[in-house]
Amino acid sequence: MTAGNPDPLRQALHEISNQLCLAVDGRVDFTIRAQAADPDIEQLVLLINFLLDSVARLLDREQANARDLDQRVAERSALLKATWDTLLDGLIVIDAHGTILEANPAARQLLAADDSLIGRNIKAFMPEPYAREHDDYLLRYLQTGEKRIIGVGREVEVRRRDGTQIPVRLAVSEICVHEQRRFVGLLRDIREQRAQERALEERRQAAEAASLAKSRFLASMSHELRTPLNAIIGYSELILEELDDGVPAENSRSDLQAIRDAGRHLLGLINDVLDMSRIEAGQTRVHREPIHPAELARAVGAVARPLVEGNGNRFALELDTQLPILATDSSKLRQCLLNLIGNAAKFTQDGVVTLRVQRVDDAVLWTVSDTGIGISPEGLNRIFDAFVQAEDDIDRRFGGTGLGLALTRQLIELLGGRIEVESRLGAGSTFHLFLPLSSTEEGEGQ
Template sequence: MCLTLVSSRVFEELRRRGSGSRHAGGGGEGERSPRRECAMTIGATMKRMIRPTAAAGVTRDPVLFRWTGEFADAALEEKFLRANLNDLRARVRATLYGCYVFVIWGAFDLVTHGPTQLFFLVMTGRLAALLLLVAALKLFRKPGQLNGLFLALTLSQFLVATIAPFSLWWDSTDYSTGIMSIVVVLFAFYVGVPTKLSRNLAASLVLTSGAILVAPALGNYDPATLLQNVLLLIAANAIGVQIVRASNRLRREAYLTMHQQDELNEQLTHEIDVRREAEQAMRASEESFESLFFNAPQPLALVDPRSLEVIQANSAAQVLVGYERDGDGDSKLNVSSFFPNGDVVPSLRMVAESGGRGAGKEVELIRLDGTRIWVAVSVAPVGFKGRRSVLVGLQDVTEKRHQLDTLRQARDMANEASRSKSEFLANMSHELRTPLNAIIGFSEALQNELFGPVGSPRYREYAEDIHDSGVHLLTLINDILDLSKIEAGHFKLHEDEADLNPIVSSALRLVRHRAEKADITLNCVLPDPPLTVVVDERALKQVLINLIANAVKFSHAGSSVTVSAGLRSDSLRISVADRGIGMEADDIPRALAPFSQLDGTLSRSHEGTGLGLPLAKHLTELHGGTLSIESAPDVGTTVHVDLPIECVAHRLDRDTA
């Protein structure tokens, strides 16, 4: 039907144009030749044939499809062919059956012409075409052998295209009948052989050209019939190309649709699996939450932030608020009834709205029996069974608050006792200074015999002992008074520039008499050129006196005490080193505590109140420095006073002075 329609349309066009030419008049340059007229007719007809097909939706996509209807992407085309390998092989088998008919048709040649050499040559071509198809099916079975399969199909097509025209007219078959047979072969090529459209078209052109070229050799043919047959062959090729293009495109679009559907199914399956896993995880999480919630030792409750009703509460929370489950069922509890001051309700609603957290707020809670306790409330937003809830954690801090109150009262009492002690020591020191000054003054008068001889030399010795004891006692009182001021925060430094060397020399001079009595040698190693420091001169001298006196007191007879000073990268270090009894590293903190000595027995061998090192440490820290001790038993002790480098005003350079 398609061929008849095409032929009738072509000849109608020819008749229409021929009549038009006759009516227009003949001759001249405007007269068209029959060949040109034929070409124009064929072109117009083919345009009208192809345009409706394009309008029907078989236009090639410039991005996705080639003009042949195949995928433009080679990798995608390869995937399509691999996916349709079984269909491809089934179409090859159908082509093989057609080739069987093509080979069997050679029997008519044998009957007509006998076993001539030409017959065997043609029969060899028929068998070669058949063997190529058999080889395509048997040898190229795997997806990676598609190129070999298509090559075998193409070679078989070219053999058929070469032999078919010759065999049709070899036995003097009518030319028009042969043309119709060739048209059938052409459609068999396009529809049946599953090779590339370009290869199908090449084989069809070979067959068409052979049919056209063999016509003059037959001798008896009508030009009009020849033209009709030529147009018929061209139309057959055009229709075959459009059929293959449409088929290729439709099959590939179906493949894309199936592929997209498979991807969608996989995605849906994946999403279903993910959702199933999420639901399972959510159920497991809820079960874990409920297990932890009900078995937690800390009181926990789930609260509706809108109504403030308790959704669930674990046993610890029920015990805390004094709730007992009755036989009629659970009675609804409201959070606001436990916190009458309204401290918790705003926090619950704010946490539910903002998604934040609240922790550690201590409020008063009224239990169901009316007793009041203190609890620390922590809140956090949670989702429970699809609705927004607030998890409330409670911790009974009543005992802790009682302990804190007790500790606070004890601290206040200790501070008051410390202030009383400091005031007592200050007052006592002030009251003792007046008689001590009188005792020291009178003993000096007796010692120097200002008002005449005292008689016996023993009185002079007694006066000297009285003077030394008074000075020692006054020194102790001054230390106690200074330490009390420091602890009370009333000790003020009066810093000014002073030379370091005179301060050290003055401290050594005040302790030298005691050192000579103990047979201790005092050494001094000071920086050269001297340093000018910004310190409270009296306080720094007091530090050095205490450290040197302490070193002399704990040194063996015949040993030495060395005072040294020097600059470091970030400090000024003053060190007092002795070779005395020393002490363990664990005893150093005790030695720095006020009123403490390592030998705390009544029969201790070294006098003193234990204020020397603590007072020196406090005075050093008031300057922004540190006091450290290095000591070892029977080796000696070295005390380092490190003052900030900012305390050094400048160096006195002799060369530039």
């Protein structure tokens, strides 16, 4: 730089200074141009241009980084907001005083509350005694650090805005924001889980009851099978002894009849078990045919009358004057009616057993009633269960396998009908069999 000519230098520096200020304010690329032809000034201009170009590039990179950072922050914020809004579990943020600061949509729905949730104290949604104890617990934690819920998940009840209480799984964590303590509660609705647990427990209890019932059935069945078998073996040995002696006794005929009756009884027991097994295996077929209800009722009455009267009872048959032809499986219907009449005769002493047949709307109603011991309300709840007697001591007092009524219900349902019962202890029982009419022709069954 020439010391003898300061005015051009001063003028050049002044011009450079102005351009530099403008360039820095505008953050734009520029090139300083000096009017002086002095080599020293030209060299200074080149140096300044280099420095300014470097600064401009640095500013551009900073702006790009800032834009990239803003985009990433926006994406992260959008992700957090979407997570917050769509989370299936409820999230609630409270301060050190228990005031609700934030709550996601799932929490509002869980507590049946809207925007009025914000600003309320969290204990408003706690049942007693937890609501009453919450302030003391929070204060104790802040003072001593003693934890009961924070950091430990547990199942609790929450009180919704409408006053109802529901079970939730609660997990609480602590965070610090701008040196302020905040507590975040995660609430998971476990009503469905509780319902599944109850259903599982009910199934377990039902399985245990079924297992116990089958065990009792096997014990009862062993007794039921031994009785006719012992009769068959005993009377057969008597007859063989008489034949060996060469002098048949006068009561050989009655002994043979006893063997026949015991054999029929044994066959009936086996048939019940086999019928139940076939139905449960889906191997039972229905063979429908037109029948006259009155004729079937009379045939059933003829078979059942000796059984009923053998226990000191009177058998009554009541028929509507006009009964339609019914398309059904007569053998299965006959089996159901004989099961019901047999039960009525067994549990009735010196009373009346009645078979009534009538038309009710679009069905034929078969009713078997008796004046026997009746059934308790508890017994009615399980009377159609397999291997179960109405009362625990029925099998000891009256015998039986507990299959008759269960088999009857399944057979009637196979025929497209239903069975109902009404009874009171000491006032007898009444069983109703409803069978829908056939879509074919109708006629009189008399």
